[in-house]
Amino acid sequence: MKRKELNVELYKKVYLIRKTEEKIREHYMEDEMKTPVHLSIGEEAIAAGVCMALNVEDQIFGTYRNHGIYLAKTGETDRFFAELYGKQTGVAKGKAGSMHISASELNFLGASAVVATIIPVAMGTSFVNKWKNNGKLVAVFFGDGALDEGAFWESLNFACLKELPIIFVCEDNGLAIHSPTSDRQGYRSISDIVSKFECNVFREETTDPEVIYRITCNAIQLQKNNHKPCFLHFKYYRYLEHVGINQDFKFGYRSEDEFKRWYKMDPVTLQRKKLLENAHSEKELQEIESEIDKQIDNSVKSAQKAPFPDESELFKDVYA
Numbered sequence: 001m002k003r004k005e006l007n008v009e010l011y012k013k014v015y016l017i018r019k020t021e022e023k024i025r026e027h028y029m030e031d032e033m034k035t036p037v038h039l040s041i042g043e044e045a046i047a048a049g050v051c052m053a054l055n056v057e058d059q060i061f062g063t064y065r066n067h068g069i070y071l072a073k074t075g076e077t078d079r080f081f082a083e084l085y086g087k088q089t090g091v092a093k094g095k096a097g098s099m100h101i102s103a104s105e106l107n108f109l110g111a112s113a114v115v116a117t118i119i120p121v122a123m124g125t126s127f128v129n130k131w132k133n134n135g136k137l138v139a140v141f142f143g144d145g146a147l148d149e150g151a152f153w154e155s156l157n158f159a160c161l162k163e164l165p166i167i168f169v170c171e172d173n174g175l176a177i178h179s180p181t182s183d184r185q186g187y188r189s190i191s192d193i194v195s196k197f198e199c200n201v202f203r204e205e206t207t208d209p210e211v212i213y214r215i216t217c218n219a220i221q222l223q224k225n226n227h228k229p230c231f232l233h234f235k236y237y238r239y240l241e242h243v244g245i246n247q248d249f250k251f252g253y254r255s256e257d258e259f260k261r262w263y264k265m266d267p268v269t270l271q272r273k274k275l276l277e278n279a280h281s282e283k284e285l286q287e288i289e290s291e292i293d294k295q296i297d298n299s300v301k302s303a304q305k306a307p308f309p310d311e312s313e314l315f316k317d318v319y320a
């Protein structure tokens with residue numbers, strides 16, 4: 001794909017994620033979405049860049065903060081919004097809500113709200129892929145808090161031992177809810193410590209989806225050549241509170257100044273600016289944006305109108 005085209009596709013992804021989450025903020029207080037929401041506003045470049053580098057058949061896994069990766073991977077919003085509204089037409093028939101979204105037919109294989117628990121599942125899937133020799137890559141996204149859990153280290157260890165085709169994507173906002181990494185981790189640098197394992201480690205602090213895309217492409221190439229799993233460590237800033245739709249600077253665990261510093265590098269604003277510099281016209285961008293805005297509006301409207309699941313659905317598709 002040519003650079004100009006690539007950047008348009010990346011812009012579509014970051015814009016879709018941002019506008020979808022802003023739409024959630026707009027409607028959330030109506031209390032029709034009966035699900036907690038962990039928004040990824042500020043973090044869009046990682047989801048967009050990594051997913052852009054993956055093939056359609058590659059499989060991804062995430063955490064409760066999964067909207068960005070779901071949207072970057074699938075591009076669809078109908079079943080996504082229906083799920084948030086708890087409707088029959090949702091990705092998981094309204095049973096999962098925001099935190100446990102999965103759509104295996106779109107190769108979004110699952111998300112879990114229990115920190116780090118999706119990582120062994122992703123690793124196991126990658127083990128199957130290697131066994132079948134089917135060429136599929138797994139990408140598993142998690143926060144810096146996942147490194148506080150044994151499940152992460154066991155999975156990393158096994159993946160390195162067996163040379164599994166898996167990419168660990170650490171979305172590091174330096175926080176687990178309100179606790180900074182310095183209060184939780186007995187080491188200074190996540191990437192340094194992971195580098196002790198037999199894997200390919202990349203670290204970057206950027207809000208540019210193109211940079212994330214190129215790093216991921218390099219990682220995938222390296223994985224193909226040396227068969228070692230990859231660990232991508234990306235720093236980003238969470239604009240909003242841990243869960244919910246508000247900013248939370250009044251709690252005192254972080255400062256608004258920090259937000260203002262990161263906001264100057266806002267991924268959506270910068271990507272838009274890049275397109276204008278790359279000879280795209282304002283009109284062209286507005287067309288792209290209005291198409292995505294329409295898609296989101298239509299999805300919300302149909303989700304609101306859709307029926308709730310029938311009572312007979314209550315014990316179907318659940319382990320009990």
Ligand SMILES: Cc1ncc(C[n+]2csc(CCOP(=O)(O)OP(=O)(O)O)c2C)c(N)n1
Pocket residue numbers: 065113114115116142143144145146173175176177242
């Ligand atoms: C095993 C487990 N312990 C504690 C919690 C409570 N909890 C929910 S989110 C969270 C913070 C996780 O931080 P991180 O992994 O960095 O993700 P972020 O929210 O920053 O994206 C914690 C401790 C949980 N869900 N699961």
Ligand SMILES: [Mg+2]
Pocket residue numbers: 143144145171172173174175176177
């Ligand atoms: Mg975190």
